Amino acid sequence: MPAAEKTTPNASPALDFKNPPDQKVIDACVHCGFCLATCPSYRVLGKETDSPRGRIYLMNELNQGEIPLSPSTVEHFDSCLGCLACATACPAGVDYGELIAATRSQIERNHPRPWVEKLFRQLLFSTFPYPRRLRWLLGPLALYQRTGLQSLLRRSDLLEKLLPQPLVAMESLAPEVTADAFTDPWPEVIPAQGETRYRVGMILGCVQRVFLPEVNAATIRVLTANGCEVIIPKSQGCCGALSQHQGQEEQAQDLARQMMDAFANEKLDAVLINASGCGHTLKEYGQILAEDADYCERAQAFANQVQDVQEFLDSVGLTTPLSPLQAEPLSVVYQDACHMLHGQKIQEQPRRLLKQIPGLELREPADAALCCGSAGIYNILQPEVGDELGRQKVRNLCNTKATVIASANVGCNMQLRKHLALQQQEVPILHPMQLLDFSIRSVALSDGVSGHDLEQ
Structure with missing residues (x-):
């Protein structure tokens, strides 16, 4: 049965009755301030109202009808990256992600933007x-x-x-723009190399399949080389992550239903995704469609099948030999994407996979848990804060003196490439699946080449 909608005890003139921020979750905040140091927007803007604690105060006042949903109120919710670092740091276990998602949906329904x-x-x-x-x-x-x-x-x-x-x-x-960006060249069924160990579905993403198609190509090769038959339904579209993170509730629900329908007739061991923001949303389909009587049970079952490709491969193990990527030891710095680290709690799995590549030396940056400023379309809608966070992230990554940056999210990759260029740094950014793919195929890395160059 679908979950009942949450309502506030008293009607608020600012919010409607459809799933306002849950007062019980708001009340769980003990206002300790542990979240402040982890919040990227608070670090840049320095205002209490642009911190998780400050936003929870505002949510409470909205729920109680004490303040209006005005432009000056909305700007503090718009400044949130939704990175969920505060949820990781919170000693009281406050589900800030649930609160900001509910608030943003309310804003989109009830606040007339310019x-x-x-x-x-x-x-x-x-x-x-x-x-x-x-x-x-x-x-x-x-x-x-x-x-x-x-x-x-x-x-x-x-x-x-x-x-x-x-x-x-x-x-x-x-x-x-590369020639590979214009089409999805793969058949719906790609057989495993050798014995089939697993039958997995693969989600191509929307922005990634267009702007970083080499990542999907590498992922398919790694999966098939490790005994996976890969299923790629032609009818699949966007998972809805972008819409969900910005409060576009109906669009996110429609895209979730379409994604589930694309895989409905397939018997799979897992549904895999190689972009962290998408993975976090796919795993939340049960909540996103909780009030849809026709889809709620299917949505939770689908979400239970979803795994990040690194999470999956770490669990089932690699079976194909790996080769060194260059004659000398290769230094790689791993960049934690927020929705991987804070949203899906995936941290060690990618590192364990990369460490299996002979001669690969893994380095860790300062402030590894701080958002890079991409956050979906945040760096477009809030470019000043996004740019400052991008500058800080690239500086920290480059300070490790690593030869390669490994990053597993399309938005992060695009953000990092921009700020590397602005800082005149020529460090290639590669998805961990690309590094594994090159190691499987014995492709040597050369200094000063990009991910597109290496794919050729």
């Missing part, structure tokens, strides 16, 4: 979760890059003069 901001958000939510629509933009983007116009405009200050800040931020994150 028309320019509303239009820009609609552009993002009508484009990014739909791979076909994203691919319509690839031709103009490729032309913009190939003609040298991108380089020319980036060297000048014309973009900053002509475009609003969010559009400038979006342009700055655009990766190089």
Whole structure:
């Protein structure tokens, strides 16, 4: 049966009755302040109202009808990255992720944003979760890059003069368009190499399949080399993570249903994902569709099957031999994506996999648990805070003097590439699946090459 909607004891003029922030969860906060040091927005902005504790105070006041859902109130919820570091640090076990998700849904239903901001958000939510629509933009983007116009405009200050800040931020994150970005070349069933140990479904993602297709290619090769038959339904779309994280509740639910329907007729040992933000949302389908009588039980069963690909491979074990990636020891720094570390509590599994590569030396950065500033589309909607966090993250990663950065989330990868370029650092960023793939295929890494170069 679907779960009952939560309601506040008294009607609030600011919020509606559909799943307001749960007062019991709010009351569990003991206001100790342990969350402050872990909160990236508080570190940058330095305001109590831009911290988890401050936002919980605001949620309580909204629930009690003591303050309106005004622009000055909403800006403090918009400043939250949703990284969940505060939940990891909280000694009282407050589920801040549940609170911010409920609050953002309320904001989207009950707060009229300025028309320019509303239009820009609609552009993002009508484009990014739909791979076909994203691919319509690839031709103009490729032309913009190939003609040298991108380089020319980036060297000048014309973009900053002509475009609003969010559009400038979006342009700055655009990766190089490759030929592989225009199609998904894989059949629906890819057989295992040798004996079939497992039959797994694979989710391609929306932004990743378009802008980092080499990561999916490497993941498929690693899985098949380790005895997995890989199932890739053609009808799959976006998992809904982007929409869910920004309070677009109905869109997230629709995308979740479509994703489940795409895999409905497959008997699988696991459904695998190689992007951490997507994985966290996929594992929450039971909550996202809890009030849907037709899907709630199926949603929880589907969520129970979802695993990050690193989590899965660490559990079942690698069976294929691994080769050194270069003659000398290779130093790699692993970057923890927030929704992997704080959302899914996956920390050691990727490191254990990477350490199995002969000659690989794993290094750890300072402030490893601090968000890089990507957070879905946060670095587009809140570019000043996103940029500061990106600068800090890249500085900490480069201070390890590692030869390669390993990062398992598409948003993080795009953010890090931008800030590496801004700091004139030429350290390649590779998904752990790419490193395993190169090791399996005995592909040697060369200094100064990118993930796209290595894939060729």
